[in-house]
Amino acid sequence: MSTNKLPTQAEDFPAWYVEVVKRAELAEHGPAKGSMIIKPHGYAIWELTQRALDDRFKATGHENLYFPLLIPMSLLEREADHVEGFAPQVAVVTHGGGEKLEEPLAIRPTSEAIIWSTYKRWIQSYRDLPLLYNQWANVLRWEMRTRLFLRTSEFLWQEGHTAHATADEAMAETLQMLEVYRQVAEDVLAIPVHMGRKSPGERFPGAVETYCIEGLMRDAKALQCGTSHFLGQNFAKAYDVTFLNADGEQEHAWATSWGFSTRMVGGTIMAHGDDAGLRLPPAAAPIQVAIVPIARTDEERVEVLEVAGKLRADLAAAGVRVRLDDRDQHRPGYKFAEWELKGVPVRIELGPRDVAAGRVVMASRLGGEKEEVALADVASGMAERLASVQKALYDDALAYREANTHEIASFDAFAAGVEEQGGFWVGAWCGDGACEAEIATKTKATIRFLPIEPTDPGGPCVHCGKPGVDVAHWARAY
RNA sequence: CGGGGCGUGGCGCAGUAGGUAGCGCGCGUCGUUCGGGACGACGAGGUCGGAGGUUCGAGUCCUCUCGCCCCGACCA
Known part of the structure; x- marks a missing residue:
């Protein structure tokens, strides 16, 4: 282990982060681009996080199962938005056994496709529902830029995939799992998070609504800490999953999916660390x-x-x-x-x-x-x-977040503020995706989340001046 | 994909006009140490990312190539 001083957070936060990850023996780069070797101390943090999540999944009635890594391309391509969203990030296996494959196999970037094509066979009647399943898995997304834990091409996560007879039930499940994520983020990792809803532009490809928990790191940048999606009937329609309801009518099943990944090991480092290194919340400390x-x-x-x-x-x-x-x-x-x-x-x-x-x-x-x-x-x-250490870390992070959350007084103040000091900037949004995109171009800040229920901001959009339809939290994010 | 950087003992780096490879840390043995990153002695460890070429001779020059990292656009 090097005995040189760490870079300080103030002088170079990214360098501080990488050095902490390496010196604290959490992880190192793997030989393939964007890959990561998770070392015992880092993996143990993940294991504790896993256990906390898994216990809560079980307590809310879920079971674990496991689906394959490889997905035939034709399967993946069924849901239009889903394909479009993930296509650029999918790695494809084209050869096996020394020969070119008849049909290329995608390495899963997420498992909706293979799971819903299977649920088709598992779901016949409303009596088969709900299906409350989760899997612990690795997924692969060909990212252009990677960072240890925060964004690696291959990462570990859990992905829950549930099927329901009604929209209300699926929505309740979506929000229940969001609450589970909040508990683990706050009670275990000691990271205060906002629960919110993504704007349409930030939605998961194929989802009707995406909900998230969002945290603020020590460099005043936001981190999406977990997502829970209400998928409506999109996947049931794409994969032809229907069931006979109590009235003898065929209906498409309602879906949710939710994921929480090794990214949160990185989040824990960045939410609590100081110039001497890591500060682990006891609940997640190996x-x-x-x-x-x-x-x-x-x-x-x-x-x-x-x-x-x-x-x-x-x-x-x-x-x-x-x-x-x-x-x-x-x-x-x-x-x-x-x-x-x-x-x-x-x-x-x-x-x-x-x-x-x-x-x-x-x-x-x-x-x-x-x-x-x-x-x-x-x-x-x-x-x-x-x-008391657990609580102190949480309180400290919460105080930091509060100190770095600002009401938007004017667009110029917002743009200057987000550039100079980062943090969350709160204000009215018109609901227009084009306006959202312009703000992102001008400020590099994105809407991190909207309230779970749309909320009248009582004023005009901070950017375009049209009537506001929702209260947005903007921030620069990882 | 655009911009930058780097491939030399385990790690971090240096490398002279081209002449047969060095430093720090780490590692091993022994001794002294031990309340905020100890020190000494001895020792082990490298076909310099790969392929071709120039040359009596290449880590160094030329050509090609592979890979990784960082910064931006994409994303958990």
Whole structure:
């Protein structure tokens, strides 16, 4: 690991980000363009996120299944908007077994096509509905520009695909999963998010409505953190999925899909990190507590490690993810810096003086003074301590977002403000896609979201002056 | 696709007029160290992205080629 200083967030945020990802051993570039090797510390963050999501999926009645990576091109091409939206990003397998394939196979950029072509066989009657399924998978999108975690050509995610008998039920499902995403983003990753609706221009290809959770990163740029789509009957029509309702009539099924990806590991880094590196929310921290033993002599080492080992066992028994850093090739100062870089929320220093006094020295990744805590109280008080770190990170991010959210007083102020300080800019929008596009061209800011229910802004569009029909949050985004 | 950059020990880099490859970190052994990124000694490790060419001789010059990264347009 390099011991040079990190670039600071203020001088070069993108460089800071890449360096943190690499030095904290979250991930590195794979050999193929835009690909990523996720290392154990990064993957463990993803695993914790996965578990939090999966538990909630199960609790809301969903089951996991798995569909194939390869999709025959003809299948993918059935839904017009969907094809048009994804065509430029699809990688295609043309050869296999040393020969050119009869029909090229697309590597899934998302799985609506293969899933809905299959649902056709699974759905006959309203009694077969709803289908509440989710899959954990990798997908591939040929991106022009990539960034570790935030945008890689291949990424890991979950994609839920549900089928319903009525539009109302499908819409309720769409919003329910959006709420699940909000909970995981806020309660687990400690990233405050807005729940909203995408403008037609930002909608998922093939969706009737796209809802999203949207967060603000430490550089005042927005990040789309998860999306939940109400697909209407578009896919059922494209893939001919019909069912007989209770009145004996054929109907097309109603669909939703929703996804949350490894991008959020990047979001967690950018929402909380500081100039010393990562700051992980305890709920998503692979290691919540690192114990650094300190000793000079062999006798001290034996004595300290014995106490440290017992402390580790006590913490583990209390349900804490704890690491005893007993590596002897590094001195304590090195370890302090490393665990800070890796974002471990709480560090415990344990040396001969502490052993003698029956206490430890505790340091929070959030800063402040080191604190002496009686050995006997460490394990019992840890859950509460971690919870307070979790809350503090969330509160900090929320305060940052509030401080970087602005009402639009005039278009010029908006354009200048978004350029100089970033953040969310809130104001009235006329609902016209052409106007939206012009704003994007002029400011590089896009509508990140509209309220879930259209809301009268009570004034004219901030750009064109036509009557406003909705309240928009604009920002520059990843 | 447009603009820029880079391919040389594991990582980051240097490389003289073309003369047979070096530095820092890391790695191994030993010793001293250990409460905020330790130090010393010794040691291991490279057909310089690939192919062709010029030359007595190429990391270095020429031609071709492959790949990756960064910045913009596309996107979770």
